[in-house]
Amino acid sequence: MKTLTVEHITRIEGHLNFTVIVDKEANVKARAEALEGVRLLERLLIGKSYREVPDIVSRMCGVCQAIHRITSIQALEDAFGITLPEELEKLRKIIAIGGHLQSHVLHLFIFVLPDFTGHKNILGMLPKHGELISRAFRLKKLANDITEAIGGRAIHPITPVVGGFSKIPSRRTLEIALDKAREFRKIAEEVIPVVLSLEMPDFKRKTHYVTLYNGKEFPLLRGSVKISQRNIFKPSEYEDYIEYITEEYSTARHYILKKERLEYMVGALSRININYDFLTDTAKSMAKTYGLKYPAYSPFENNKAQALEIIHFAEEVVDLIEDLLHRPAKTEKVEFSVKEGEGVSVTEAPRGLLIHHYKVNEQGRIEKANIITPTAQNYKNIEADLAAYTTKLLLSNVENIEFELRKLVRAYDPCISCSARFFKEH
Amino acid sequence: MAYRKPRVGIFSLSSCEGCLVQLFSIEDRILDILGSVELAECRLLGVEDCGTLDVAIVEGAVTSKEEEERLIEIRKKSKILIAFGDCACHGGRFLVKDFDREIDANLPRVGKFKSEPLDKYVEVEYHVYGCPVSREEILELFKDLLLGRPHRPKSYNVCAECILRENDCLLDHGVACMGPITRGGCRAICPTFKRECIGCRGLSEDANIEALITVFKEKGIEIPEYLPLLKKYVGSETL
Numbered sequence: 030m031k032t033l034t035v036e037h038i039t040r041i042e043g044h045l046n047f048t049v050i051v052d053k054e055a056n057v058k059a060r061a062e063a064l065e066g067v068r069l070l071e072r073l074l075i076g077k078s079y080r081e082v083p084d085i086v087s088r089m090c091g092v093c094q095a096i097h098r099i100t101s102i103q104a105l106e107d108a109f110g111i112t113l114p115e116e117l118e119k120l121r122k123i124i125a126i127g128g129h130l131q132s133h134v135l136h137l138f139i140f141v142l143p144d145f146t147g148h149k150n151i152l153g154m155l156p157k158h159g160e161l162i163s164r165a166f167r168l169k170k171l172a173n174d175i176t177e178a179i180g181g182r183a184i185h186p187i188t189p190v191v192g193g194f195s196k197i198p199s200r201r202t203l204e205i206a207l208d209k210a211r212e213f214r215k216i217a218e219e220v221i222p223v224v225l226s227l228e229m230p231d232f233k234r235k236t237h238y239v240t241l242y243n244g245k246e247f248p249l250l251r252g253s254v255k256i257s258q259r260n261i262f263k264p265s266e267y268e269d270y271i272e273y274i275t276e277e278y279s280t281a282r283h284y285i286l287k288k289e290r291l292e293y294m295v296g297a298l299s300r301i302n303i304n305y306d307f308l309t310d311t312a313k314s315m316a317k318t319y320g321l322k323y324p325a326y327s328p329f330e331n332n333k334a335q336a337l338e339i340i341h342f343a344e345e346v347v348d349l350i351e352d353l354l355h356r357p358a359k360t361e362k363v364e365f366s367v368k369e370g371e372g373v374s375v376t377e378a379p380r381g382l383l384i385h386h387y388k389v390n391e392q393g394r395i396e397k398a399n400i401i402t403p404t405a406q407n408y409k410n411i412e413a414d415l416a417a418y419t420t421k422l423l424l425s426n427v428e429n430i431e432f433e434l435r436k437l438v439r440a441y442d443p444c445i446s447c448s449a450r451f452f453k454e455h
Numbered sequence: 456m457a458y459r460k461p462r463v464g465i466f467s468l469s470s471c472e473g474c475l476v477q478l479f480s481i482e483d484r485i486l487d488i489l490g491s492v493e494l495a496e497c498r499l500l501g502v503e504d505c506g507t508l509d510v511a512i513v514e515g516a517v518t519s520k521e522e523e524e525r526l527i528e529i530r531k532k533s534k535i536l537i538a539f540g541d542c543a544c545h546g547g548r549f550l551v552k553d554f555d556r557e558i559d560a561n562l563p564r565v566g567k568f569k570s571e572p573l574d575k576y577v578e579v580e581y582h583v584y585g586c587p588v589s590r591e592e593i594l595e596l597f598k599d600l601l602l603g604r605p606h607r608p609k610s611y612n613v614c615a616e617c618i619l620r621e622n623d624c625l626l627d628h629g630v631a632c633m634g635p636i637t638r639g640g641c642r643a644i645c646p647t648f649k650r651e652c653i654g655c656r657g658l659s660e661d662a663n664i665e666a667l668i669t670v671f672k673e674k675g676i677e678i679p680e681y682l683p684l685l686k687k688y689v690g691s692e693t694l
Binding site for chain 2: 149182
């Protein structure tokens with residue numbers, strides 16, 4: 030029996046090891062081991078006022094905090110029966126898109142690209158690819174500026190609250206944001222081809238792809254959940270379809286499809302596999318130019334799916350800001366009364382499906398909280414891919430197996446902080 | 456003697472890593488910053504080295520024995536150790552009100568739950584406060600490090616900065632704002648966006664909790680249950 034353990038994978042968010050075990054019969058097993066300390070954020074919520082929830086849950090993750098904040102607010106609004114006017118929904122979507130754009134740029138250009146240019150990190154890339162790296166940082170800045178214009182701050186936005194916003198942007202602020210969004214779109218269309226033309230390793234393994242779906246648009250904040258070639262279910266029914274399991278080797282939760290007892294994948298690839306038709310024309314034509322076909326079954330294609338999403342969201346955010354300049358929000362907040370209730374919201378975080386579920390008592394205090402993050406859902410799929418890819422690499426006598434496996438894990442853009450909340454609270 | 460760029464290591468214990476993300480969110484200056492130091496270790500960027508360091512920037516709280524040991528190792532090889540962000544400074548009780556939250560839980564792999572600030576285990580030269588740390592203060596930190604002078608957090612409270620921005624005082628609107636007792640340096644960003652200060656930077660140096668309770672009473676603001684507890688707690692140990 031042979032065991033390969035790779036410790037503290039670099040260029041991902043958080044601390045993760047993985048172990049691959051090959052037995053005498055050449056059967057391969059893999060384990061993704063989250064090492065992040067457990068921060069018990071859900072436990073901290075119990076007994077707290079609903080007003081405190083968004084501030085606390087956004088601290089789940091420093092990369093995708095914006096979407097955590099918005100998802101928790103949507104779940105609480107569901108519990109109180111609040112519906113927002115379209116303009117406020119659009120403002121929230123801009124924050125979410127800003128979050129996706131900065132996260133994807135960070136992942137693709139700062140974390141992934143060195144694997145393909147033969148460097149250990151971006152510092153090594155600077156002499157030869159300095160211009161590309163500074164343009165990537167410019168993109169990241171513009172994305173953050175867009176979030177900041179609406180949210181007040183890019184990392185842990187301030188303004189979104191239950192019932193709307195504490196403050197909405199002025200016309201002038203929106204105009205500045207529009208300029209930034211247009212600049213982002215222009216630079217993105219110039220540099221994204223760098224990612225789309227990378228040669229990805231030859232490895233495929235079909236799995237179940239799970240994402241939001243609403244049949245109208247490329248969904249981010251609203252919709253039902255679709256499991257590829259299977260059911261569509263409503264957010265409130267999630268417990269009937271996915272189930273969590275714990276593994277003693279990890280501080281994170283792992284999830285499987287409940288009925289099938291099988292692993293599944295969430296993230297950009299799942300989104301595009303299921304919602305390709307709703308991408309913008311520019312994104313679709315780029316996909317054609319670079320020979321990308323969906324559904325695609327290689328986890329490495331998640332990188333290119335993120336790249337296409339950058340093109341798609343860059344266009345969408347320009348449209349959203351233009352819409353809001355034509356039809357500005359009339360009010361910051363809607364009136365509502367606090368009441369006993371239960372609410373669920375399912376959204377798409379940069380790394381995939383995100384579920385927030387709260388039960389609130391009549392004083393507006395939290396009685397139950399459940400948060401299911403994308404990376405936690407991906408662990409079982411990562412393990413299955415690690416095992417299958419190792420088998421393939423062993424058969425083709427590839428020398429640097431460890432390098433290849435790191436690259437595979439990185440393609441998922443895992444976010445360990447989010448997932449490390451191993452705890453049975455009920 | 457020839458000038459040598461300081462060798463800097465950037466480390467992360469348990470946290471959301473938002474403070475590291477914030478560091479890389481000074482996008483227009485980050486390449487200058489990285490060029491002015493020798494980045495010797497940073498897992499997030501994929502820089503792996505093991506030598507001694509002039510400066511260790513450590514983000515995150517200590518939540519396990521493993522992390523405690525890692526922190527002690529980092530301390531041993533570093534001349535200056537910086538607690539970077541609220542998790543490192545206060546143990547991830549990012550809202551001052553969670554300071555007393557004892558969670559009785561036994562966790563697989565980890566054992567009894569804990570989340571502690573760095574200076575519980577090692578000596579810390581400088582603290583950079585905030586959840587997340589502010590971009591302005593990150594730039595100040597690097598300037599101080601490069602000039603070889605000590606880094607001093609703001610001693611004044613959030614109100615001092617809030618007044619300069621000519622914001623309407625939220626206390627006058629009946630909002631339980633923690634600004635009067637919270638350390639400044641954030642440019643009062645939350646009150647500027649009409650949100651109460653949640654105390655993410657810890658207590659200011661002259662924080663008068665008693666006076667804040669009196670103000671809340673006078674203005675008819677419901678006194679949050681954690682405030683009297685906080686007052687008691689501060690009596691025995693600094694936050």
